[in-house]
Amino acid sequence: MSYCCSEVQKKLMLVLIERCQNTQCMTAKVGKTSLIMSLVSEEFPDEVPLRAEEITIPADVTPERVPTHIVDYSEAEQSDEQLYQEISKANVICIVYSVNNKKSIEKVTSHWIPLINDRTDKDSRVPLILVGNKSDLVDHSSMETILPIMNQYSEIETCVECSAKNLKNISELFYYAQKAVLHPTGPLYCPEEKEMKPSCIKALTRIFKISDLDNDGILNDHELNFFQRTCFNMPLAPQALEDVKNVVRRNMTDGIRDNGLTLKGFLFLHTLFIQRGRHETTWTVLRRFGYDDDLELTQEYLFPLLKIPPNCTTELNHNAYLFLQSVFDKHDKDRDCALSPDELKDLFKVFPYMPWGPDVNNTVYTNDEGWITYQGYLSQWTLTTYLDVQRCLEYLGYLGYSIIHEQESQAAAITITRNKQIDLQKKQTQRSVFRCNVLGARGSGKSGFLQAFLGRNLARQKRIREDHKSYYAISTTYVYGQEKYLLLHEVLPDFEFLSEADLACDVVCLVYDLSNPRSFEYCAKVYKKYFMDSKTPCMVIATKSDLHEVRQHYSTSPLDFCRRHKLHPPQQFTCNAAEAPSRDIYTKLTTMAMYPHGKLRCMCACNRCTFCISQNLLNSELLHSVRAKLYSVIVNRHMTQADLKNSTFWLRASVGATRLRWVTYWFKLHNATLFFYNKEHGSNSDLRGQYYLIEIESVREVMWTKKKHYSFEIVLKNGKRKVLAAESADLRHQWMCQLLQAINHPVCNTTELNSYNSETAPDNKGRTKSSPCNRFVNNQSGASDRLVMRRHSTEPVSYLWSSSHHSAAVILTATSPNNTDVDLPHAQSTPCILDEIDQNAEVIELEHDYDVLPHCKPLHTEEPIYDTPPSNRRLSEREPETTENIYDVPKYAFRKKSVKEASCATELPEITGLLHDMVLCLGGNSADWVRATAPGTTCQP
Numbered sequence: 001m002s003y004c005c006s007e008v009q010k011k012l013m014l015v016l017i018e019r020c021q022n023t024q025c026m027t028a029k030v031g032k033t034s035l036i037m038s039l040v041s042e043e044f045p046d047e048v049p050l051r052a053e054e055i056t057i058p059a060d061v062t063p064e065r066v067p068t069h070i071v072d073y074s075e076a077e078q079s080d081e082q083l084y085q086e087i088s089k090a091n092v093i094c095i096v097y098s099v100n101n102k103k104s105i106e107k108v109t110s111h112w113i114p115l116i117n118d119r120t121d122k123d124s125r126v127p128l129i130l131v132g133n134k135s136d137l138v139d140h141s142s143m144e145t146i147l148p149i150m151n152q153y154s155e156i157e158t159c160v161e162c163s164a165k166n167l168k169n170i171s172e173l174f175y176y177a178q179k180a181v182l183h184p185t186g187p188l189y190c191p192e193e194k195e196m197k198p199s200c201i202k203a204l205t206r207i208f209k210i211s212d213l214d215n216d217g218i219l220n221d222h223e224l225n226f227f228q229r230t231c232f233n234m235p236l237a238p239q240a241l242e243d244v245k246n247v248v249r250r251n252m253t254d255g256i257r258d259n260g261l262t263l264k265g266f267l268f269l270h271t272l273f274i275q276r277g278r279h280e281t282t283w284t285v286l287r288r289f290g291y292d293d294d295l296e297l298t299q300e301y302l303f304p305l306l307k308i309p310p311n312c313t314t315e316l317n318h319n320a321y322l323f324l325q326s327v328f329d330k331h332d333k334d335r336d337c338a339l340s341p342d343e344l345k346d347l348f349k350v351f352p353y354m355p356w357g358p359d360v361n362n363t364v365y366t367n368d369e370g371w372i373t374y375q376g377y378l379s380q381w382t383l384t385t386y387l388d389v390q391r392c393l394e395y396l397g398y399l400g401y402s403i404i405h406e407q408e409s410q411a412a413a414i415t416i417t418r419n420k421q422i423d424l425q426k427k428q429t430q431r432s433v434f435r436c437n438v439l440g441a442r443g444s445g446k447s448g449f450l451q452a453f454l455g456r457n458l459a460r461q462k463r464i465r466e467d468h469k470s471y472y473a474i475s476t477t478y479v480y481g482q483e484k485y486l487l488l489h490e491v492l493p494d495f496e497f498l499s500e501a502d503l504a505c506d507v508v509c510l511v512y513d514l515s516n517p518r519s520f521e522y523c524a525k526v527y528k529k530y531f532m533d534s535k536t537p538c539m540v541i542a543t544k545s546d547l548h549e550v551r552q553h554y555s556t557s558p559l560d561f562c563r564r565h566k567l568h569p570p571q572q573f574t575c576n577a578a579e580a581p582s583r584d585i586y587t588k589l590t591t592m593a594m595y596p597h598g599k600l601r602c603m604c605a606c607n608r609c610t611f612c613i614s615q616n617l618l619n620s621e622l623l624h625s626v627r628a629k630l631y632s633v634i635v636n637r638h639m640t641q642a643d644l645k646n647s648t649f650w651l652r653a654s655v656g657a658t659r660l661r662w663v664t665y666w667f668k669l670h671n672a673t674l675f676f677y678n679k680e681h682g683s684n685s686d687l688r689g690q691y692y693l694i695e696i697e698s699v700r701e702v703m704w705t706k707k708k709h710y711s712f713e714i715v716l717k718n719g720k721r722k723v724l725a726a727e728s729a730d731l732r733h734q735w736m737c738q739l740l741q742a743i744n745h746p747v748c749n750t751t752e753l754n755s756y757n758s759e760t761a762p763d764n765k766g767r768t769k770s771s772p773c774n775r776f777v778n779n780q781s782g783a784s785d786r787l788v789m790r791r792h793s794t795e796p797v798s799y800l801w802s803s804s805h806h807s808a809a810v811i812l813t814a815t816s817p818n819n820t821d822v823d824l825p826h827a828q829s830t831p832c833i834l835d836e837i838d839q840n841a842e843v844i845e846l847e848h849d850y851d852v853l854p855h856c857k858p859l860h861t862e863e864p865i866y867d868t869p870p871s872n873r874r875l876s877e878r879e880p881e882t883t884e885n886i887y888d889v890p891k892y893a894f895r896k897k898s899v900k901e902a903s904c905a906t907e908l909p910e911i912t913g914l915l916h917d918m919v920l921c922l923g924g925n926s927a928d929w930v931r932a933t934a935p936g937t938t939c940q941p
């Protein structure tokens with residue numbers, strides 16, 4: 001339950017008044033000071049002072065958690081002036097009478113209520129509580145006399161009979177006093193009419209609409225649960241939900257439809273709560289949805305604090321877009337991806353006013369019927385967020401963003417971008433919205449340029465009414481695959497009075513009419529005066545390019561002007577075409593805005609100017625082939641030096657995602673590179689690829705038992721592995737030594753390559769182990785890990801292993817299914833791969849980039865196989881605990897529940913909030929309810 005902050009902070013002042021004007025009355029005191037003293041000391045005082053000291057009850061000991069001041073009034077000690085002062089300060093006033101003293105009851109209406117009303121504003125009447133003390137002295141109730149008074153004066157919130165002597169209803173009296181302040185009846189209900197006030201109906205209707213997530217006019221079970229959880233932090237048990245609906249069904253005909261609660265049923269329930277004195281339920285709902293005591297949305301709710309540092313802009317974040325998307329979907333009933341006038345009206349029903357005027361239709365994309373499309377709708381929100389973030393927050397508040405998305409405040413929807421200066425320094429930006437100011441002389445075609453961005457040609461633009469004209473246009477463009485918003489703003493052509501806002505933007509468009517000789521002059525002047533020394537990129541646009549171009553009456557031509565100022569040449573543009581105008585120019589503008597440092601390629605398409613001619617030359621076939629030749633010469637320079645005649649191995653590589661096919665390659669180690677070719681003794685043209693030794697992290701021997709592959713593995717620094725295999729153990733050893741020496745591994749300078757024959761030492765599961773092997777150099781056994789310098793990787797793994805062919809090796813690239821590290825012996829346990837190796841396969845053409853071979857069939861393994869027992873691996877290399885691996889749910893979710901948690905899990909949710917009140921209000925007759933909700937005798941209007 002969340003109250004509005006200001007409400008919780010409120011200090012509640014309670015004034016108890018009783019005044020005796022004659023001695024007779026003095027002897028018959030009604031006992032207000034005794035009431036205060038009984039509350040404080042919890043016993044009836046024998047001796048009572050004329051007036052109790054002002055008492056402050058701290059928030060944590062009051063039922064509603066509000067600090068409460070109790071002020072006593074004594075005529076003997078205080079003047080009328082002091083009484084009036086206390087009345088004006090009070091939030092609630094208790095008028096105490098004595099149940100056995102008729103005169104004191106009469107004075108309530110004859111004296112006290114008029115006196116208080118005279119001193120308070122009619123619209124903000126202070127709530128009154130009638131307190132009948134000394135109930136211990138009579139055996140009848142004063143309620144019969146009091147009820148008509150309550151009906152007569154709406155400011156009387158409640159009445160309570162109590163006894164200071166036997167402490168009956170003392171704490172209840174103060175509870176009602178607090179309640180009268182925190183949950184007043186006045187704004188909600190009209191006792192005379194016996195119905196809710198229009199402002200309350202309006203607020204609850206808005207709440208209903210927001211909670212009706214699918215906008216079908218019914219709160220279904222899901223929506224009711226969401227509502228209950230949102231307002232009362234408590235879900236509804238399914239049975240309880242049914243009970244509630246049954247209760248509404250019994251009480252009215254159209255309160256339930258299609259098994260859901262209608263607006264009528266919803267309002268009926270709240271009327272009932274209020275009538276039965278459960279105002280706090282309605283108030284809880286109202287406050288949760290941002291309302292204050294006057295049923296206005298609070299400033300804190302609509303305008304949460306949001307500090308925007310200079311040079312930063314405001315954008316909607318992903319969550320906010322998702323929310324707005326759901327709002328659109330909910331109102332686009334005919335699913336045509338556009339909002340018809342009725343749909344738009346329905347969407348804004350939760351607003352106190354219509355926020356979008358007809359100009360919005362000329363600011364964003366619309367469909368053929370002129371209705372705002374989905375894209376247009378999001379664009380308009382983006383525009384509001386960018387130009388006026390406070391307004392955006394307000395609108396989001398009306399739509400209930402923070403409630404539906406369970407956010408702290410509307411401010412959670414906003415992203416404040418990085419300071420633009422930092423973006424410029426770093427030469428990169430994360431912004432999504434870029435502003436382009438469009439400047440130009442009168443009639444130069446600015447409006448046309450804006451409207452063309454929204455896909456409207458001249459014919460369509462002519463249909464726009466002058467009073468519906470917009471000076472903004474916003475839509476999306478794609479720059480290098482990223483979707484960005486470009487916001488065009490038409491600046492009034494008031495040369496002398498361009499404000500800072502007119503100048504501040506990410507890119508400038510200087511527009512001139514090429515058919516008007518006086519048009520360019522304005523652009524030139526504006527540029528020189530405002531933008532020449534700024535870092536804002538500028539683009540000159542020659543509009544109406546379908547018309548005859550005339551010479552501009554300016555000292556230099558537009559093209560020369562652009563050249564002189566290092567601007568792009570003027571971009572020709574027209575919106576006078578049958579089809580929608582091209583969007584290229586807007587993409588270019590966005591690109592310039594995003595990368596103000598970058599140089600765009602020539603954007604002119606005239607094919608006449610120098611820019612176009614050089615561009616064409618650069619793109620020409622001739623230049624391309626020269627460039628390619630140069631490139632290949634440089635790249636191959638290294639290889640031409642290699643002695644290609646010395647190739648001694650041929651290798652195969654896998655191709656195909658589902659079925660492994662093998663390609664044979666010949667490998668050659670030259671200097672710091674391992675080349676592979678299509679052919680044995682292949683020339684440069686047969687070169688298929690290479691590995692640089694610098695990329696090799698380790699080399700080790702691997703082997704498996706079934707096939708006699710003399711294999712060794714190269715682990716690259718990027719985590720990939722290649723398994724090569726020689727036709728004999730000797731050759732493998734030589735290759736390994738060569739490679740190890742090449743990567744400067746010390747082992748190759750020694751005779752430490754072991755002659756351990758793994759074929760003779762399979763592990764007890766029939767798998768082979770990885771082991772260095774070199775029977776020609778040194779036949780020591782053991783130390784099998786010494787050449788193994790592997791690291792576990794989550795990247796795809798590659799295998800290479802030997803074929804039985806002379807001087808050949810096979811390469812297989814595979815991706816392990818779960819990105820787990822799989823070793824070569826593992827591959828042996830997947831016969832599907834091995835069996836498909838065609839040892840005699842012919843050369844098959846491979847993709848050029850060997851390292852990006854298509855993925856092969858995923859490997860299905862029951863258990864991973866490691867060179868070293870998992871316990872020997874470093875902690876970081878170990879597999880996580882299986883329990884953590886098997887379940888998607890994190891481990892902590894499986895922890896043993898505490899007794900409290902366990903009991904919570906099995907129990908049904910506690911019945912509180914809406915349901916609680918429904919049960920209380922509707923479960924029995926009113927007398928039962930009065931007893932249930934208020935111990936002691938209380939009456940409500």
Ligand SMILES: Nc1ncnc2c1ncn2[C@@H]1O[C@H](COP(=O)(O)OP(=O)(O)OP(=O)(O)O)[C@@H](O)[C@H]1O
Pocket residue numbers: 440441442443444445446447448449458493543544545546547574575576
């Ligand atoms: N390609 C074109 N061919 C012929 N007429 C055109 C062309 N483009 C625009 N116009 C016309 O030129 C006139 C001026 O265009 P537009 O209103 O776009 O200019 P503007 O710069 O926005 O003017 P203002 O400064 O008065 O707002 C309009 O009447 C428009 O119909």
